[in-house]
Amino acid sequence: MHNRMSVILQPESEEEWLEKNSDKDSIIVLLKPYPSEAIRAYRVSSDIGNVRKTIRS
Incomplete structure (x- = not known):
């Protein structure tokens, strides 16, 4: 594991992430630990x- 590991989104959050990627306040709620x-x-x-x-090769 790495301390600068990329975000892993839940599949159901991917579309919202892509649609609102410039609005920090609306996507910050998507940044939760992946199971x-x-x-x-x-x-x-x-x-x-x-x-x-x-x-x-």
């Missing part, structure tokens, strides 16, 4: 996101 039981986390290599590593 932890609905999130899956996977450990990945520290090479992920490392700009010094390149993927060659």
Whole structure:
């Protein structure tokens, strides 16, 4: 997990987020914790996101 993790919206909130994205007061109520039981986390290599590593195909 990351302390600058993006917002995860409930599916039913997505349309409202997109319609009102410039009105801070109306979308702030959509920023609530996503249910932890609905999130899956996977450990990945520290090479992920490392700009010094390149993927060659």
